Amino acid sequence: MTAETATPAAAVPAARPSSGRDWSDAILNVYLAVFFAYLFLPLLLMVAAAFNASPTPSATDWQGFTLEWFRQLPRDQRFVQGLGHSLLIATGVIVLAIPLGLSGALILTRLRSRSTTTLYTILVSPILTPGIVLGVTTMIFWRDTFGVEAGLFTATVAQATFIASYCMLMFMARLQRQDRVLEEAALDLGASPVLVFRRITLPFLMPTILTAAFISFLQSIENYNTTFFAIGSSWTLVTEIGSRMRFGLSPMVNAIGVLFVVLTVIAALIWAAARRRELARLAAG
Numbered sequence: 024m025t026a027e028t029a030t031p032a033a034a035v036p037a038a039r040p041s042s043g044r045d046w047s048d049a050i051l052n053v054y055l056a057v058f059f060a061y062l063f064l065p066l067l068l069m070v071a072a073a074f075n076a077s078p079t080p081s082a083t084d085w086q087g088f089t090l091e092w093f094r095q096l097p098r099d100q101r102f103v104q105g106l107g108h109s110l111l112i113a114t115g116v117i118v119l120a121i122p123l124g125l126s127g128a129l130i131l132t133r134l135r136s137r138s139t140t141t142l143y144t145i146l147v148s149p150i151l152t153p154g155i156v157l158g159v160t161t162m163i164f165w166r167d168t169f170g171v172e173a174g175l176f177t178a179t180v181a182q183a184t185f186i187a188s189y190c191m192l193m194f195m196a197r198l199q200r201q202d203r204v205l206e207e208a209a210l211d212l213g214a215s216p217v218l219v220f221r222r223i224t225l226p227f228l229m230p231t232i233l234t235a236a237f238i239s240f241l242q243s244i245e246n247y248n249t250t251f252f253a254i255g256s257s258w259t260l261v262t263e264i265g266s267r268m269r270f271g272l273s274p275m276v277n278a279i280g281v282l283f284v285v286l287t288v289i290a291a292l293i294w295a296a297a298r299r300r301e302l303a304r305l306a307a308g
Contacts, residue, residue, distance in 0.1 A: 066280075080276070092275050096275055101258070105262070109259040112182065120187040124193070128192075130142070146191060150189065158178075159252045161181035162253045173253060185249070189239070194228065
């Protein structure tokens with residue numbers, strides 16, 4: 024072999040990085056920047072307006088830093104009572120939606136029948152029904168059939184009709200991953216179906232139950248359409264905010280938004296910490 028033909032491996036020039044990959048990374052970074060700006064910029068403007076002394080919510084017409092709008096919140100009885108109504112309705116929705124959703128999920132995952140598809144369509148249909156229709160029909164049904172006037176009860180029932188469907192879908196996804204061997208073994212050993220459900224199925228579903236309860240609470244708190252048409256002369260925090268929006272904006276609405284954002288972040292951090300401890304415990308076990 025001659026010196027001209029022999030080329031050391033180290034003398035071979037390294038391949039240059041592809042310019043196409045550089046462009047794709049740049050486009051991805053720009054897209055992510057625009058996405059997060061679109062997602063969080065309105066929240067940042069809302070937070071800034073909550074601390075602005077301007078009587079009209081604004082983040083650009085800055086008139087000084089103030090906490091006055093937060094101090095006025097406890098003095099507004101409509102907001103305070105609306106928050107109490109919202110919490111009461113959300114609690115009732117959890118009590119109704121979790122058992123209803125779990126019952127539907129158990130029926131659909133355990134039932135082997137030709138009517139399963141039809142039953143699934145019926146149970147999921149409240150999700151696809153407009154909130155106005157759910158609110159109005161619930162109010163009319165309870166008023167004309169049982170003489171119950173529209174109020175907190177009808178709002179709770181109206182919300183639970185579609186929130187239970189969300190819970191059912193979550194429970195179905197969890198039950199489809201369950202190994203039925205433990206249940207069948209317990210039944211073969213003489214355990215009753217109630218005992219099998221309480222000792223095997225329920226502990227397996229507990230993480231999903233907690234998640235479904237949390238999601239039900241959030242959906243109930245923020246719901247407007249169904250609640251507005253089912254609550255009658257009463258009100259929740261969200262419907263009160265919507266009613267006041269027709270007469271002009273108030274910085275107190277921004278202050279309420281800031282409090283909700285803070286509470287949501289705190290709840291997310293607590294959930295993440297609990298989840299991390301649970302994973303660590305499972306790994307240690």
